[in-house]
Amino acid sequence: MTAQRRLRATLAASAVVVLATLARADAPPDQYNLFNLNSDIIPDLKTGLTWQRYPPATGVTFDGAAAYCRQLSLDTFTAGWRVPSYKELLTIVDESPHIEYEGGQLVPKAIDGNAFPGAAVTFPYWTSSPYAPVAGYAYTVNFHTGIPLQGDVTQPAFYVRCVH
Numbered sequence: 001m002t003a004q005r006r007l008r009a010t011l012a013a014s015a016v017v018v019l020a021t022l023a024r025a026d027a028p029p030d031q032y033n034l035f036n037l038n039s040d041i042i043p044d045l046k047t048g049l050t051w052q053r054y055p056p057a058t059g060v061t062f063d064g065a066a067a068y069c070r071q072l073s074l075d076t077f078t079a080g081w082r083v084p085s086y087k088e089l090l091t092i093v094d095e096s097p098h099i100e101y102e103g104g105q106l107v108p109k110a111i112d113g114n115a116f117p118g119a120a121v122t123f124p125y126w127t128s129s130p131y132a133p134v135a136g137y138a139y140t141v142n143f144h145t146g147i148p149l150q151g152d153v154t155q156p157a158f159y160v161r162c163v164h
């Protein structure tokens with residue numbers, strides 16, 4: 001077998017693995033109802049929460065995240081948006097991460113790609129929950145890995161996904 005054929009076979013096998021991984025990324029069938037792909041919100045049937053599907057793509061501080069959510073108005077929810085608690089944000093972590101092609105690279109994502117398409121995972125997302133062991137820190141969730149972390153509340157490097 002020539003080197004070119006081996007490369008093609010390897011790439012084809014990799015594509016099958018990637019597609020199989022994508023197929024497993026969906027949330028449990030009873031977590032989300034049918035939804036309009038163009039909708040800015042998605043109701044979670046298991047928790048009763050409604051999530052912002054397309055958060056801002058820039059980082060904010062902990063206080064900036066709270067201010068952003070307070071002023072948010074989406075669909076019929078014109079008020080009442082807030083930064084989710086640590087436990088709430090963990091409910092949208094996908095326990096079977098999938099791979100998305102983004103910026104010329106394959107990127108693992110631990111968030112449902114259908115419910116939250118194109119979710120940025122470069123940085124963690126803020127929660128409203130303080131990290132008690134260290135003053136000035138709050139819990140964050142990394143949707144690249146699905147792992148919870150802690151972040152300095154003064155750092156403007158984390159994303160926010162609001163909940164209602």
